[in-house]
Amino acid sequence: IAGVCPGNADRDRTAVSGTYLLMSGKNGEPLAFIDGQALTAWRTATTRALASSYLSRPDASRLLMIGAGTLAPRLIEAHASVRPIREVLIWNRSADRARRLAKNLSGHPFEASATEDLEGAVRGADIISCATLATEPLISGAWLQAGAHLDLVGSFRPDMREADEEAVQRSRLFVDDRETALNDAGDLAIPLKAGLIDESDIAADLAELSQGERAGRRFHDQITLFKSAGTGLADFAAAAHVFARV
Numbered sequence: 001i002a003g004v005c006p007g008n009a010d011r012d013r014t015a016v017s018g019t020y021l022l023m024s025g026k027n028g029e030p031l032a033f034i035d036g037q038a039l040t041a042w043r044t045a046t047t048r049a050l051a052s053s054y055l056s057r058p059d060a061s062r063l064l065m066i067g068a069g070t071l072a073p074r075l076i077e078a079h080a081s082v083r084p085i086r087e088v089l090i091w092n093r094s095a096d097r098a099r100r101l102a103k104n105l106s107g108h109p110f111e112a113s114a115t116e117d118l119e120g121a122v123r124g125a126d127i128i129s130c131a132t133l134a135t136e137p138l139i140s141g142a143w144l145q146a147g148a149h150l151d152l153v154g155s156f157r158p159d160m161r162e163a164d165e166e167a168v169q170r171s172r173l174f175v176d177d178r179e180t181a182l183n184d185a186g187d188l189a190i191p192l193k194a195g196l197i198d199e200s201d202i203a204a205d206l207a208e209l210s211q212g213e214r215a216g217r218r219f220h221d222q223i224t225l226f227k228s229a230g231t232g233l234a235d236f237a238a239a240a241h242v243f244a245r246v
Contacts, residue, residue, distance in 0.1 A: 043238035125148060
């Protein structure tokens with residue numbers, strides 16, 4: 001059970017909150033109530049890290065985090081766990097929140113700082129992770145450097161998107177699940193409806209990547225894009241993992 005309240009950012013509260021109920025597949029009995037916010041944050045971040053391990057360049061060292069909400073520190077840590085990240089730039093509509101997050105990340109094996117130059121930060125980034133509630137694109141495809149990996153997190157409705165059509169068209173496209181990503185996420189649903197991309201342009205989903213059925217990044221200078229709208233299976237896997245470790 002989850003609630004999304006975008007206005008909560010102005011109240012210094014998280015935009016997404018909820019509770020996860022894990023039930024037994026054998027007898028239907030409740031096994032655990034899990035903090036939905038924490039579960040979603042870690043599930044989302046680790047899914048991105050898994051995708052990045054196949055799609056970003058092995059030598060990626062510069063990460064741009066767009067957004068400074070609850071997910072942002074988890075996403076930064078996740079990407080840094082699979083790539084040799086040395087520099088992290090953080091951009092947020094509220095520059096103060098970006099600066100606070102950068103300060104809170106002190107002590108990590110990378111240097112974190114806030115920036116107000118979004119275009120310059122995108123142009124210089126090896127990995128761009130974007131976790132916002134944007135309904136208009138923040139990322140222009142013209143800004144992406146060769147070899148960049150674009151990790152789009154926030155667009156989970158057909159009217160929401162974080163990157164423009166050019167970014168999508170320039171990229172080799174990957175998703176967590178084809179049906180949800182193409183129907184529920186505006187980043188792909190909008191250009192698909194406009195005829196700018198086709199369903200066949202999705203190179204692979206996360207299961208195909210993980211099982212070695214499809215290739216990820218093909219060459220050093222290729223731009224890759226991973227879009228996940230979230231799946232119930234990922235929530236269940238995360239909840240079962242947490243319960244097994246208690």
